[in-house]
Amino acid sequence: MAKQVSNKQVILKHYVTGYLKESDMVFKNTTIKLDDQKGSNAVILKNLYLSCDSYMRSRMRKLEGSYVESFTPGSPITGYGVAKVLGSGNSNFQKGELVWGMTGWEEYSIVTKATDQTLFKIHDKDVPLSYYTGILGMPGITAYAGFYELCSPKKGETVFVSGASGVVGQLVGQFAKMIGCYVVGSAGSKEKVDLLKSKFGFDEAFNYKEEQDLDAALKRCFPDGIDIYFENVGGKMLDAVLLNMKLHGHIAACGMLSQNNLEQTEGVHNLSCLITKRIRMEGFIVFDYFHLYPKYLEMIIPLIKAGNIVYVEDIAEGLESAPSALVGLFSGRNIGKQVVRVSRE
Numbered sequence: 001m002a003k004q005v006s007n008k009q010v011i012l013k014h015y016v017t018g019y020l021k022e023s024d025m026v027f028k029n030t031t032i033k034l035d036d037q038k039g040s041n042a043v044i045l046k047n048l049y050l051s052c053d054s055y056m057r058s059r060m061r062k063l064e065g066s067y068v069e070s071f072t073p074g075s076p077i078t079g080y081g082v083a084k085v086l087g088s089g090n091s092n093f094q095k096g097e098l099v100w101g102m103t104g105w106e107e108y109s110i111v112t113k114a115t116d117q118t119l120f121k122i123h124d125k126d127v128p129l130s131y132y133t134g135i136l137g138m139p140g141i142t143a144y145a146g147f148y149e150l151c152s153p154k155k156g157e158t159v160f161v162s163g164a165s166g167v168v169g170q171l172v173g174q175f176a177k178m179i180g181c182y183v184v185g186s187a188g189s190k191e192k193v194d195l196l197k198s199k200f201g202f203d204e205a206f207n208y209k210e211e212q213d214l215d216a217a218l219k220r221c222f223p224d225g226i227d228i229y230f231e232n233v234g235g236k237m238l239d240a241v242l243l244n245m246k247l248h249g250h251i252a253a254c255g256m257l258s259q260n261n262l263e264q265t266e267g268v269h270n271l272s273c274l275i276t277k278r279i280r281m282e283g284f285i286v287f288d289y290f291h292l293y294p295k296y297l298e299m300i301i302p303l304i305k306a307g308n309i310v311y312v313e314d315i316a317e318g319l320e321s322a323p324s325a326l327v328g329l330f331s332g333r334n335i336g337k338q339v340v341r342v343s344r345e
C-alpha cells in the first residue's frame, strides 16, 4: 500500500514588489502519497538539493511575454534541484535513479511532464551530488555556452567578469584563464575579492562596493581596455564597462542581477559606445544551449576530478533555510553557489 508522508513546502505568498523578503514566502505542511505512479506519466521525486537562482526573483512578479512563467501565489515555488526517483509511471525514468532538473521547493514533488530535457539523469556519482545544482547543472552550461559560444575568446585577450564570485562568474574566470587570457573580476566584499585571486586564479579583482568610481577602477585594471565582458550584473557596471571596451570587443549579456529587485530599472547611458567601438553585445538564455550538455560534461568532469578547476558552494541546511538563502543572493550573503540541502540521499 502507498505510504503517506508529511511534505513541507515553500509557498509564494503573493507577487513581490521591491526587494525580496523572507516574509514573501511561507511554509505549508501537507501530506503526499508515495505511490509508484503506475498508469500515469508522472515521476515522484524525493528532493535532495535545491538551487537558489536569481532568475527566481523575476518569476515572483506577474510576467507577460517572458521566457519563463510567473510562479503562482499560493503554490510551491519551483526551481532547479537534485532528486531521487521514488516512483515513476514515465518510461524514461526508473525508481532509484538520481536526476537534476525542475522540481518543487518541498520535500517531495510529483512532476507530471518530465522529459529528458527537463529532468537530466545523473550518471557520474563520484562528484558531490550538490554539484548538479551548479557547476554540473544549469549554471555550468550557462558559463560554458556564454563564454565559448558568444565571446569567441582568444589567448592573450583581456576579460572582465562581474558578479565573479557567483557560480557562473567563478567558472567563466577559470575558463578564460585556461585559454590564456588576462582576467579581472568584481565582487562585493574583501573576502570574495581574495577568493577570486587566491582560489580561482583571477589576475586582478576589485570590490565594486568600495570603488567610488567604477570607470577609474576598470581603467586601473585594464589600461589598454577590455576585449571581452561577461555581464552578470548590469546597471552602473555595464555603463562603466562600455567606456572601457576595446574596438571590436565582445559582451555576453548573461544576467543583470543588480536590476532584479527594482521596480524601475536603471538606465544605461553609454550605449553609443556600441557604435563607436563596433562592439558586439549579445544576450542569451541557457535553454537554447542544453544540447551542449553532454559535450560540456565531457570537458568539465575530468577537470574537476584532476583538480584543474575549483568550485565553491555555500550550502544551507534544511528546507527551513531556503527562503533566507534565496533572499541572501541579493545582498551577496552567499559565498559561491547557494544550495539548500533538503535531505541526505
Ligand code: NAP
Pocket (backbone or CB within 6 Å): 052, 053, 054, 055, 138, 139, 142, 163, 164, 165, 166, 167, 168, 169, 186, 187, 188, 189, 192, 232, 233, 253, 254, 255, 256, 257, 258, 259, 284, 285, 286, 287, 329, 330, 331, 332, 333, 334, 335, 336, 337, 338
Ligand atoms: P549567484 O551565484 O547567485 O551570485 C549572486 C551574487 O550576485 C551575489 O552573491 C552577489 O555577490 C551578487 N550581487 C547581488 N546583488 C548585486 C548587485 N546589486 N550588484 C552586483 N552584484 C550583486 O549568481 P550566478 O548563479 O552565478 O548568476 C550570475 C548571473 O547569471 C545572474 O545575473 C543570473 O541571473 C545569470 N544567469 C543567466 C542565465 C541565462 O540563461 N542567461 C542562466 C543562469 C544565470 P556580491 O557580493 O559580489 O555582490
